[in-house]
Amino acid sequence: MAEIRKLIAAAIAAAGLGLASGPAEAAETPALPEHTWQFEGVFGTFDRATVQRGLQVYNAVCSTCHGMKYVHFRNLEDIGYSEDEVEAIAAQYTVEDGPNDQGEMYERPAEPTDAFPFPYDNKQAAKNANNGAIPPDLSVITNARPGGPEYIRALLLGYEEAPQDANLQPGQYWNTYYPSHKISMPQMLVQGAVDYQDGTQATPEQMAHDVTAFLHWASNPHMEERKRLGLKVILFLIVLTALLYAVQRKIWADVEK
Ligand code: HEC
Numbered sequence: 001m002a003e004i005r006k007l008i009a010a011a012i013a014a015a016g017l018g019l020a021s022g023p024a025e026a027a028e029t030p031a032l033p034e035h036t037w038q039f040e041g042v043f044g045t046f047d048r049a050t051v052q053r054g055l056q057v058y059n060a061v062c063s064t065c066h067g068m069k070y071v072h073f074r075n076l077e078d079i080g081y082s083e084d085e086v087e088a089i090a091a092q093y094t095v096e097d098g099p100n101d102q103g104e105m106y107e108r109p110a111e112p113t114d115a116f117p118f119p120y121d122n123k124q125a126a127k128n129a130n131n132g133a134i135p136p137d138l139s140v141i142t143n144a145r146p147g148g149p150e151y152i153r154a155l156l157l158g159y160e161e162a163p164q165d166a167n168l169q170p171g172q173y174w175n176t177y178y179p180s181h182k183i184s185m186p187q188m189l190v191q192g193a194v195d196y197q198d199g200t201q202a203t204p205e206q207m208a209h210d211v212t213a214f215l216h217w218a219s220n221p222h223m224e225e226r227k228r229l230g231l232k233v234i235l236f237l238i239v240l241t242a243l244l245y246a247v248q249r250k251i252w253a254d255v256e257k
Pocket of ligand 1: 057058061062063064065066130133134135136141145152155156182183184185186188189211
């Protein structure tokens with residue numbers, strides 16, 4: 001029986017519900033603050049200026065610890081960059097390639113066909129640099145966490161003074177919205193952490209909004225196409241319904257009532 005209970009607890013933890021440590025702790029995580037996104041709703045799209053600022057935050061801040069192995073630099077053309085701009089963005093990153101003719105791996109500047117690289121040599125190095133925690137890949141992060149973009153935004157802004165009895169290990173920080181509250185990612189979005197090219201004020205709220213929108217685009221690069229297709233299908237169904245109705249009227253017109 002105890003075995004089964006343990007298994008169920010593990011399954012819940014694996015589902016990312018964060019309930020494994022008991023209902024008391026889970027209950028302490030407050031509801032996520034409501035937030036309005038341009039990409040919400042049937043007509044919602046990714047605001048280009050927002051996601052481009054989000055990329056700037058990702059490049060300047062997040063990429064020092066996180067990678068996005070499913071997002072290729074050339075995908076950035078979808079959010080409004082030209083081929084040359086994509087090449088320039090890629091070239092800011094270094095990737096490992098090889099082996100060369102001598103059988104050795106070597107480093108080179110990234111190209112548009114490369115993905116956003118994981119910045120550490122391997123998982124052990126990542127753990128070693130981050131208090132034993134591995135910074136997860138952010139390619140599909142807004143889909144991979146309950147609460148989606150609301151959670152990611154709240155997490156980035158959720159750093160607070162730890163309660164007295166928190167027992168934080170060195171390298172751990174208190175975050176209101178992280179399921180166990182103790183997170184090994186420091187607060188990154190402090191006032192002016194990036195210098196926005198478009199002159200927007202880089203407040204923590206602004207950066208959290210922008211980078212989350214960018215990560216949501218990364219997780220759902222085909223969202224706009226999907227919505228457009230959905231609308232077309234609905235329009236088609238409306239026209240079809242009208243046609244069928246007209247045909248039905250015509251067919252039955254001569255039948256005596
Ligand atoms: C100094 C390294 C570092 C930087 C910079 C950093 N992170 Fe992290 N991040 C981490 C680590 C380490 C973890 C894993 C935390 C843990 O397991 O306790 C993490 C975890 C996360 C998670 C997953 C949280 C969860 O629910 O599991 C998200 C989302 C995230 N980071 C987003 C970001 C974003 C967005 C940025 C840029 C604004 C960023 N990180 C910058 C180190 C970093």
